Amino acid sequence: MTRRVPVAGEQPYEVAIGAGVQVELALVLAGTPKVAVVHAPPLAAAAGAAVETLQTAGVAAEAVVVPDGEAAKTAEVAAGLWEEFGRLGLTRSDAVVGLGGGAVTDLAGFVAATWTRGIRFVTVPTSVLGMVDAAVGGKTGINTGAGKNLVGAFHPPAAVLADTDLLAGLPEAEFRSGMAEVVKCGFLADAEILRLLDADPTGRRDTEELIERAVRVKADAVGEDLYDTGRREFLNYGHTLGHAIERLEDFGWRHGEAVAVGLVFAAELAGQAGLLTRTEVDRHRDLVAAMGLPTGYAGDWARLQQVMRVDKKARGASLRFVVLDGLGNPTILTDPDQSWLDAAWAAVNEGAT
Ligand SMILES: NC(=O)c1ccc[n+]([C@@H]2O[C@H](COP(=O)([O-])OP(=O)(O)OC[C@H]3O[C@@H](n4cnc5c(N)ncnc54)[C@H](O)[C@@H]3O)[C@@H](O)[C@H]2O)c1
Ligand SMILES: [Zn+2]
Numbered sequence: 001m002t003r004r005v006p007v008a009g010e011q012p013y014e015v016a017i018g019a020g021v022q023v024e025l026a027l028v029l030a031g032t033p034k035v036a037v038v039h040a041p042p043l044a045a046a047a048g049a050a051v052e053t054l055q056t057a058g059v060a061a062e063a064v065v066v067p068d069g070e071a072a073k074t075a076e077v078a079a080g081l082w083e084e085f086g087r088l089g090l091t092r093s094d095a096v097v098g099l100g101g102g103a104v105t106d107l108a109g110f111v112a113a114t115w116t117r118g119i120r121f122v123t124v125p126t127s128v129l130g131m132v133d134a135a136v137g138g139k140t141g142i143n144t145g146a147g148k149n150l151v152g153a154f155h156p157p158a159a160v161l162a163d164t165d166l167l168a169g170l171p172e173a174e175f176r177s178g179m180a181e182v183v184k185c186g187f188l189a190d191a192e193i194l195r196l197l198d199a200d201p202t203g204r205r206d207t208e209e210l211i212e213r214a215v216r217v218k219a220d221a222v223g224e225d226l227y228d229t230g231r232r233e234f235l236n237y238g239h240t241l242g243h244a245i246e247r248l249e250d251f252g253w254r255h256g257e258a259v260a261v262g263l264v265f266a267a268e269l270a271g272q273a274g275l276l277t278r279t280e281v282d283r284h285r286d287l288v289a290a291m292g293l294p295t296g297y298a299g300d301w302a303r304l305q306q307v308m309r310v311d312k313k314a315r316g317a318s319l320r321f322v323v324l325d326g327l328g329n330p331t332i333l334t335d336p337d338q339s340w341l342d343a344a345w346a347a348v349n350e351g352a353t
Helices: 021-028 041-056 075-088 102-117 128-134 164-169 172-189 191-199 207-223 231-236 239-248 255-272 278-290 301-310 338-350
Strands: 003-007 013-018 034-039 060-065 095-100 120-125 139-144 147-154 159-163 320-324 330-334
Touching: 003 207, 013 021, 013 207, 021 041, 021 120, 021 159, 021 164, 034 041, 034 075, 034 102, 041 060, 041 095, 041 164, 060 075, 075 102, 075 139, 095 102, 102 120, 102 128, 102 139, 102 147, 120 128, 128 159, 128 172, 128 207, 159 164, 164 207, 172 191, 172 207, 172 231, 172 255, 172 278, 191 207, 191 278, 207 231, 231 239, 231 320, 239 255, 239 301, 239 320, 255 278, 255 320, 255 338, 301 338
Parallel strands: 013 159, 034 060, 034 095, 095 120, 120 159
Antiparallel strands: 003 013, 139 147, 320 330
């Protein structure tokens, strides 16, 4: 069964989720003269299959390989792709497919946004994080020496094909890390996600339903807020501390692992503020732990606070946290009492192994 989630906006599109949905490339891109399928080496076989699907449909498709992971998200790699697109003769009537994890879809989307001021872009996310987060919502970008994702563009895809067959090759730790974004969506907006993960914390039993539900939560938030001024900020739940941990760890932690700790911290903070009950706070910690994700962190609290203050989501110098005023009801907590911050930190620090 293929699940479909519509994403509203100026140019609405659909996220298709299911085994084998990659073949829909032939429908989505039918009649397109040329298509570049951008991928990293670990996804070469899947990219080959995509090229074949397109060629069978009469589309002149070519695979274009880029470095794996964050190494793809550089100005040099983007410039290399511009040269390659020139060599292929891609015009405004053509299209780009970004096939891979979030790093590759971010890069491919950015280059698609800039090539001839924007050509059609389709994402085929291959990681859990890519499916529920990076490939949906229209944010694209690359990193610079000054920081991650500082150069980019809003360029929504024409379609997202989340082919769950491709998850078979995804390393276990990547799968687990991506599930942190799924449980985040559960706490934010969908109690059924929490129930499914309670029943099987690996997320393996109900992968497709979990991905569909998480995509719905993201789609609801971004559909009306492409430019990230309102509801989209709630998706940042767990990310204020999470981003700070990633920075302090020099991005040696997986994103989802840092977010997992951030979720526990945000829950503790809400507990301090009287917004969540002890039971609700513990539900965060217990579920995150059951999923095999970290719930504690032993780091330099003073530095973490410094970094959180300059997090791009913390407007101005104030500290902003997405917190829950009861499960499923996000709100913003600005400049919480220092005693609450310290207590939430103590709880997270104690949980570090
Ligand atoms: N644009 C957005 O809104 C948005 C949102 C969240 C994250 N991101 C970005 O996404 C990136 C992280 O994405 P990620 O977690 O997918 O990491 P990633 O793209 O670096 O992929 C992680 C690793 O898994 C491998 N991999 C992916 N799918 C595979 C598969 N099916 N089989 C075998 N190997 C596979 C990749 O090759 C890579 O080695 C970051 O750059 C982040 O900034 C963007
Ligand atoms: Zn995230």
